Amino acid sequence: MSYRPTAKTRARQKAQHESLLKTAVSIVARDGFHGLTISRLARETGIATGTVYKYFDSKAHLCAEVFRRATEREVDMVRAASFPDQPAPCRQRLTDAVTIFAERAILGGRLAYALIAEPVAPAVEQERLIYRKAYAGIFEQLIEEGVETNEFPDQSPSVSAAALVGILAEVLVAPLGRGDAATDQSLLIDPIRKFCLRAIALRETA
Amino acid sequence: MSYRPTAKTRARQKAQHESLLKTAVSIVARDGFHGLTISRLARETGIATGTVYKYFDSKAHLCAEVFRRATEREVDMVRAASFPDQPAPCRQRLTDAVTIFAERAILGGRLAYALIAEPVAPAVEQERLIYRKAYAGIFEQLIEEGVETNEFPDQSPSVSAAALVGILAEVLVAPLGRGDAATDQSLLIDPIRKFCLRAIALRETA
DNA sequence: TAAAGAAGTGAACCATGATTCACATCTATT
DNA sequence: AATAGATGTGAATCATGGTTCACTTCTTTA
Known part of the structure; x- marks a missing residue:
């Protein structure tokens, strides 16, 4: 083998997860759950839609x-x-x-x-x-x-x-x-x- | 001209409207608004989906x-x-x-x-x-x-x-x-x- | 630096279900 | 019976938005 997730990596992971969640809450605070779509969340967070799924299994889990x-x-x-x-x-x-x-x-x-x-x-x-x-x-x-x-x-x-x-x-x-x-x-x-x-x-x- | 909706026609119209509404309520009573779809309403009423739109402008109006x-x-x-x-x-x-x-x-x-x-x-x-x-x-x-x-x-x-x-x-x-x-x-x-x-x-x- | 495992990408895919529309059928008038 | 207007048809079309995936780009280890 040749790659193992390290502390720094996992910290970044966690930070990104956190960042997504924070953005999601802020979207809900502005436009409710109705306004919360994966693509918008991705856009506002500055990542690609697919990436969201590296952090959340599904929209239901995210919500x-x-x-x-x-x-x-x-x-x-x-x-x-x-x-x-x-x-x-x-x-x-x-x-x-x-x-x-x-x-x-x-x-x-x-x-x-x-x-x-x-x-x-x-x-x-x-x-x-x-x-x-x-x-x-x-x-x-x-x-x-x-x-x-x-x-x-x-x-x-x-x-x-x-x-x-x-x-x-x-x-x-x-x-x-x-x-x-x-x-x-x-x-x-x-x-x-x-x-x-x-x-x-x-x-x-x- | 050569056709004017007559009393009988309008009665049928009204009856059909009524019938649709009754079926719709019964669907909602069984499966909630979640279960109420145009195609199911049409099916249970015994008409085509398009026909529903002769009686209701939109699903929102129907609901x-x-x-x-x-x-x-x-x-x-x-x-x-x-x-x-x-x-x-x-x-x-x-x-x-x-x-x-x-x-x-x-x-x-x-x-x-x-x-x-x-x-x-x-x-x-x-x-x-x-x-x-x-x-x-x-x-x-x-x-x-x-x-x-x-x-x-x-x-x-x-x-x-x-x-x-x-x-x-x-x-x-x-x-x-x-x-x-x-x-x-x-x-x-x-x-x-x-x-x-x-x-x-x-x-x-x- | 080469190889392996993660993470990132975003366009394509899929599912759902409302809505439309070109056409057929029916009903009332002449 | 012929015609115009109304109604019925249901497959095709749209719209929305979640989810996937083949591929690229990092990170870490050897």
Whole structure:
């Protein structure tokens, strides 16, 4: 034999993979998954279309990674708000979690819409479900705890958690799909927060 | 001249249009919008593909009509529950509306999923937004009334209405997209109803 | 520097499915 | 029955965009 991939080589490999992913996310942030095509990704990255396939098995895999990359941090933030280091009452943590989600979704703009609401191919939708479940799982755990400590009235944690996800997606993100971006989204945060508190904690304030 | 479309002709035209639409809805009910292709529609209707275009300008138009056809009745049912002939307290009407939506969605099964949650082409998504807005409009009016009569606590009717739509879509219909159909959906109705009542009316029962 | 294994290239290929169109057939009028 | 307008036909055409592949160009090792 006479060639072995070396550290430097593999670093370049990884860097290129990274670069592609970064470009892909930026395309999605601009034009959604709809705008993400292999040839455009190649063009913007400055390589040939075929080369993309040296780094990703298929477009589905690429989309999945883009999705993962863009969503993981979001989920982590919501998780951190739900289960902070400092102890806090469940209703406060719920409020914080909703707030964090909302603020970041608003900040994310087009990207948030792509991740949460944009119509996408079934393969991508599959990935999306994973992250919806991730959010739901966090909420569910929090609600369970709240019910146990009697901070929250008796309820189905799984249903309530899914409902929260639905609320956030529909109220906050779906409007981006329409021209409704006119509305100042930050005005939505407070009503949403209150709505969620009433629904989960049966009270108006944290 | 020597030919003028007559009543009988136009009746046949209309019947054919109707027949196509009916077949299209049935295809969507079986395999979603994903399964609706012009050639399949033609095949199942027993005509040539080209003929479909004598009745629909484009697939987008066809989908829009399918959507309209399948959704209009649903919206009407929810509207009727929200604004019944007999006077009733807003919280009761809210409960009824949610219940009707839920029961019909469960009955609708695959079709409900296609209408509410299935990933679809942007053109169809556009149509979907119209009907989401229709539901939201009904809820909004009802909530407004409830706030005015002090049955419901002060809140943003538009936000609360959108939230309701999100809840129903996510909790009830989205699971159909996964294999979660295992769960008996009718068990979801009561928790959802209670969740919505808490959120909107700040109480647990109608 | 020669050989082997990677990585890069981009035009060709393929799959899907909507849309068209030249032609045949039907229906209503004269 | 002859004709004009309408409708029906379905194979061919288009459009889009993912995927492949024969080939070139690097990298590393001997």
